[in-house]
Amino acid sequence: MTTTQPEYKWVGTRPVRHDGLDKVTGRARYGADLALPGMLVGVVVRSPHPHANIVSIDTSRAELIDGVKAIVVGADFPVIGHDDSADAGEGVVDYRDLSRNVIARDKVLYEGHPVAAIAATSSTAARMAAEAIEIQYETLPYVLTVDEAMAENAPILHDDLITKGVSTSMGETNIASRELHEGGDLDAGFAQADVVVEREFTTKAVHQGYIEPHAVVADTGEDGRSVVWCSSQGHFLVRTQTAKVLGWEPSQIKVIPAEIGGGFGGKTTIYLEPLAVMLSAKAGRPVKLVMSRDEVFRASGPTSATRIRVKIGADKDGKITAAQAWLAYTAGAFKGSPVGPGCDCILTPYVIENFLIEGYDVVTNTAKVTAYRAPGAPMAAFASETVLDEIADELGIDPIDLRLRNAVKEGARAVYGPKFRRVGFIETLEAIKDHPHYKTPLGPNQGRGIASGFWFNGGLESSATVNINEDGTAVVVTGSPDIGGSRAAMAQMAAEELGIDVYRIRPVVADTESVGFTDVTGGSRVTFATGMAVVEACRKVVGLLSERAAKVWGVDQSEVEWVDGQAQHVLGAHSPLTIEEIADGAADTGGPVTASAAVNARGVGMAFSTQLCDVEVDTETGAVKILRYTTAQDAGRAIHPSYVEGQMQGGVAQGIGWALNEEYIYNNDGVMENPGFLDYRIPVASDLPMIDTVIVEVPNPNHPYGVRGVGEVGIVPPMAAVANAISDATGKRITDLPMSPTRIVKALMDNED
Amino acid sequence: MKYAAPVTVEEAQHLLASDEEAQVFAGATDLIPQIRAGRKQPPLTVDLKRIPRLVNMRVEGNTWVIGAAVSAAQLSSNPDLAVDFPGMTEAAALIGSDQIQSRATLGGNLCNASPAADTVPAMIVNGAVGVIATSEGTRMVPVSDIAIGPGSTCLAPGEFLLELLVERPPLRTADAYLRFIPRTEMDIAVVGAAARVTLAEDGVVESSRIAIGAVAPTVLRVDEAEAALAGRVIDDDLLDEIATAASERGSPITDKRGTADFRRHVVGVLTKRVVAAAAQRAGGSQ
Numbered sequence A: 001m002t003t004t005q006p007e008y009k010w011v012g013t014r015p016v017r018h019d020g021l022d023k024v025t026g027r028a029r030y031g032a033d034l035a036l037p038g039m040l041v042g043v044v045v046r047s048p049h050p051h052a053n054i055v056s057i058d059t060s061r062a063e064l065i066d067g068v069k070a071i072v073v074g075a076d077f078p079v080i081g082h083d084d085s086a087d088a089g090e091g092v093v094d095y096r097d098l099s100r101n102v103i104a105r106d107k108v109l110y111e112g113h114p115v116a117a118i119a120a121t122s123s124t125a126a127r128m129a130a131e132a133i134e135i136q137y138e139t140l141p142y143v144l145t146v147d148e149a150m151a152e153n154a155p156i157l158h159d160d161l162i163t164k165g166v167s168t169s170m171g172e173t174n175i176a177s178r179e180l181h182e183g184g185d186l187d188a189g190f191a192q193a194d195v196v197v198e199r200e201f202t203t204k205a206v207h208q209g210y211i212e213p214h215a216v217v218a219d220t221g222e223d224g225r226s227v228v229w230c231s232s233q234g235h236f237l238v239r240t241q242t243a244k245v246l247g248w249e250p251s252q253i254k255v256i257p258a259e260i261g262g263g264f265g266g267k268t269t270i271y272l273e274p275l276a277v278m279l280s281a282k283a284g285r286p287v288k289l290v291m292s293r294d295e296v297f298r299a300s301g302p303t304s305a306t307r308i309r310v311k312i313g314a315d316k317d318g319k320i321t322a323a324q325a326w327l328a329y330t331a332g333a334f335k336g337s338p339v340g341p342g343c344d345c346i347l348t349p350y351v352i353e354n355f356l357i358e359g360y361d362v363v364t365n366t367a368k369v370t371a372y373r374a375p376g377a378p379m380a381a382f383a384s385e386t387v388l389d390e391i392a393d394e395l396g397i398d399p400i401d402l403r404l405r406n407a408v409k410e411g412a413r414a415v416y417g418p419k420f421r422r423v424g425f426i427e428t429l430e431a432i433k434d435h436p437h438y439k440t441p442l443g444p445n446q447g448r449g450i451a452s453g454f455w456f457n458g459g460l461e462s463s464a465t466v467n468i469n470e471d472g473t474a475v476v477v478t479g480s481p482d483i484g485g486s487r488a489a490m491a492q493m494a495a496e497e498l499g500i501d502v503y504r505i506r507p508v509v510a511d512t513e514s515v516g517f518t519d520v521t522g523g524s525r526v527t528f529a530t531g532m533a534v535v536e537a538c539r540k541v542v543g544l545l546s547e548r549a550a551k552v553w554g555v556d557q558s559e560v561e562w563v564d565g566q567a568q569h570v571l572g573a574h575s576p577l578t579i580e581e582i583a584d585g586a587a588d589t590g591g592p593v594t595a596s597a598a599v600n601a602r603g604v605g606m607a608f609s610t611q612l613c614d615v616e617v618d619t620e621t622g623a624v625k626i627l628r629y630t631t632a633q634d635a636g637r638a639i640h641p642s643y644v645e646g647q648m649q650g651g652v653a654q655g656i657g658w659a660l661n662e663e664y665i666y667n668n669d670g671v672m673e674n675p676g677f678l679d680y681r682i683p684v685a686s687d688l689p690m691i692d693t694v695i696v697e698v699p700n701p702n703h704p705y706g707v708r709g710v711g712e713v714g715i716v717p718p719m720a721a722v723a724n725a726i727s728d729a730t731g732k733r734i735t736d737l738p739m740s741p742t743r744i745v746k747a748l749m750d751n752e753d
Numbered sequence B: 001m002k003y004a005a006p007v008t009v010e011e012a013q014h015l016l017a018s019d020e021e022a023q024v025f026a027g028a029t030d031l032i033p034q035i036r037a038g039r040k041q042p043p044l045t046v047d048l049k050r051i052p053r054l055v056n057m058r059v060e061g062n063t064w065v066i067g068a069a070v071s072a073a074q075l076s077s078n079p080d081l082a083v084d085f086p087g088m089t090e091a092a093a094l095i096g097s098d099q100i101q102s103r104a105t106l107g108g109n110l111c112n113a114s115p116a117a118d119t120v121p122a123m124i125v126n127g128a129v130g131v132i133a134t135s136e137g138t139r140m141v142p143v144s145d146i147a148i149g150p151g152s153t154c155l156a157p158g159e160f161l162l163e164l165l166v167e168r169p170p171l172r173t174a175d176a177y178l179r180f181i182p183r184t185e186m187d188i189a190v191v192g193a194a195a196r197v198t199l200a201e202d203g204v205v206e207s208s209r210i211a212i213g214a215v216a217p218t219v220l221r222v223d224e225a226e227a228a229l230a231g232r233v234i235d236d237d238l239l240d241e242i243a244t245a246a247s248e249r250g251s252p253i254t255d256k257r258g259t260a261d262f263r264r265h266v267v268g269v270l271t272k273r274v275v276a277a278a279a280q281r282a283g284g285s286q
């Protein structure tokens, strides 16, 4: 797939991951695995109502229960203002909202909203105490969807909310902000169109579905400092946010990262940590809190439910003349849905001169949404890529050709502003067009769909330290939790730089006091940004090693070259010195060899994916079988192709679940009905075919090895690819997710009328 | 919560007599999730899997005697049972996953009394009878009469199911079971349908039994479809006729697993498919 590639020894190979053995044998320690002497266990008391005022909380009976050591409620936490907000890496965090999401003060805003937390010597005692806490609620009418929340006279969640970008009058709206992208002349553009398609779509809230529930142990000392163990996508973020909610300085908290059993964006915020720290401070003992799966569903994640309208016009050659989109996303209980990135991504793969994109961030009485793999983009692409498919149909143009005709390339301006540098969108389209899959014949009730997607990828701050051990091996220390095989990628880049075997490198993820500040593992940024810090630190180390050799030889450092893990004299005047020899003699040449580097990474390489899906529809039962799936994605450069493929496949698997079966179902009391994996249906292995991958490599010129992020864009196209395939098989366009059997049967029966 | 593992029927009865709220279990694949969810808190749980009679299966004369605590894995790997009852075997092999099947039992599936239990329609079309241990000895109840509503059975406190009796099928007879789930496994039937068809030598249907699950509080027989099949050769029109009969038979509800309309429609689809499958097997092409 590539133009000329430099020769690498480790980059592009598939070594066994350094953390692999521990993970398959069960020795790796995850969030809930830690136990400390004297440790208490905790329970969180949660609201049974989607919307209610808290009239009173009486903990006196609960405190008397044997074994109960501490109880905290909202009033135990400091009052924090909206002004106290900061960019925490994954967008702006409003610490007032965050603190009230961690524990409610005077109002509960969703079913599952924490109201109190208890630490006790046993979980039985904690549960008994939970039942003994007397909470009086005054229930309020509630809103679950954007339609309900945006309706006239809708119940209002926050009496201080304004619609940012539109109005300043408080307490009259559930719309937190309006996004707008405008360009060209919309009417003129639609006037030039030979075909115009306009459709409306809805999608349901879906959960990231990580296997490991949130878990934390906090041990708060008498010195007012706390040590926190938890699995997260960023322990520095946990430190900052926990400190903010407690009114502490971040340096009062040390966060030790556990292995993480999946996050997909859902672990880029905090839930339990401040509760555990506060309970531990009150009890004077370590406290452990672990969510049940039920709590994970009700009170963490999910991503937004949406309503989206898309109108696209094209001339008879398939050139898009104008496009309009209207997007409304649920934010959950507090502002901050990913409607912004939804608006930024919806039409971005295409050159469009005349456009209007309008988005609304809407608060609802549901759990506050959290980042989920390319937050906001998949639902947007479901809408726009379905409409494009219909345009291709109407014009009789091959859907890949239609996309090729409009695809962005270097120099094009994205609808949300920036100009593209070198990107590989066209290459992904061509990869699918040339793939044998695209030409295989289909049988009865079978259909084929394609769709594409865009994601920005992130840069942000990362630190790394490289230490050379006395035996000539190296430790690569970063602050990036490894959720997708990033340890291996760090070790491979370090191996390439240092010229030593990848297994002579130990990549470790260090706590907040053992490595420099590092932003979250999110935004597909780690191999790119943390990788840059690692490469920079390695280059410093190579400089030091060369300097040591020069010292031993008594020559100028300019006469030393670093080749294959050893110092060589440019003229061959001295026999080479290996890294082992230099490390062994380091005491005599200046002491330990170590270097650190830190970056705020710029020059992110944007990501595109194009996917091809074959389905077979049982027209009597509405069951959809995914027969074959091929995904092509621009990775820039695949440092470890297996983990790139894993990310591509993982995104598709989650996208297929989102397309076919996953959804939050609420009953008439606003209570979630399916908070478990039995009825919240993520795909099981037998639901999916082998997902074929084509790694496209259009290197990012701004990364030493050409890396773009690969973790997220793979989830952007699947819902549209599946919908387009279903339409090809049945002649029915399904515009509401999930495309469950019930919905498909209904659509097919409506056809018969 | 106490746990006891008696090794004789009498010992089990004695334990059950000691506490009105004691609960028996076999694989506990229903019971443990119910306890975890806080729906049940039995003070005493009595494990039936150590009692030899309950974990044994054999043919006596012309009758299969299947211990109530025989695991689904044991059932579905018995080649003789699969020859006699391919449908009942495939129903047992649909439960959950390999892990679940190594624990789950017919007795548990039946006595949990879920309208969606997979093996119950298949047992009913084969005329299975339950042998229940009572304080006086045993009593026999047809499987179709054991579950009387979601979560409740005709068993009195202290009683439990010992074994299931199923007559070996006559000539030119076969059963089949189909269920609909949105995924391919690890799911609860949105609807299920079982059929047993006996063909006459000339290929017409001599007799049939059809049972449908998850469309009413208990599994239902579809008498109208059975009557329609009698004496006729199966063709598309006849299949459509029995599909309609099955759709009209149930009184399904709308819940998180599917709408009433969907269930009504799909139970018809499954019924015609399952009858066709059973007839094909009965005709000799398995």
Ligand SMILES: Cc1cc2nc3c(=O)[nH]c(=O)nc-3n(C[C@H](O)[C@H](O)[C@H](O)COP(=O)(O)OP(=O)(O)OC[C@H]3O[C@@H](n4cnc5c(N)ncnc54)[C@H](O)[C@@H]3O)c2cc1C
Pocket: B023, B024, B025, B026, B027, B028, B029, B030, B031, B032, B033, B048, B068, B069, B094, B095, B096, B097, B100, B103, B104, B105, B106, B107, B108, B109, B110, B111, B112, B113, B116, B117, B118, B119, B155, B159, B160, B161, B162, B186, B187, B188, B189
């Ligand atoms: C992940 C998972 C997937 C599942 N998938 C399916 C599926 O696909 N299809 C399906 O039908 N079910 C499914 N189930 C439910 C369950 O596995 C079955 O109902 C199983 O057959 C129950 O058998 P058991 O022996 O484990 O029952 P237990 O849990 O041991 O008992 C269930 C109930 O029956 C009673 N009971 C058990 N044995 C007797 C007896 N001998 N006499 C009187 N009462 C008795 C118990 O008191 C209890 O109330 C699933 C469960 C899980 C956890």
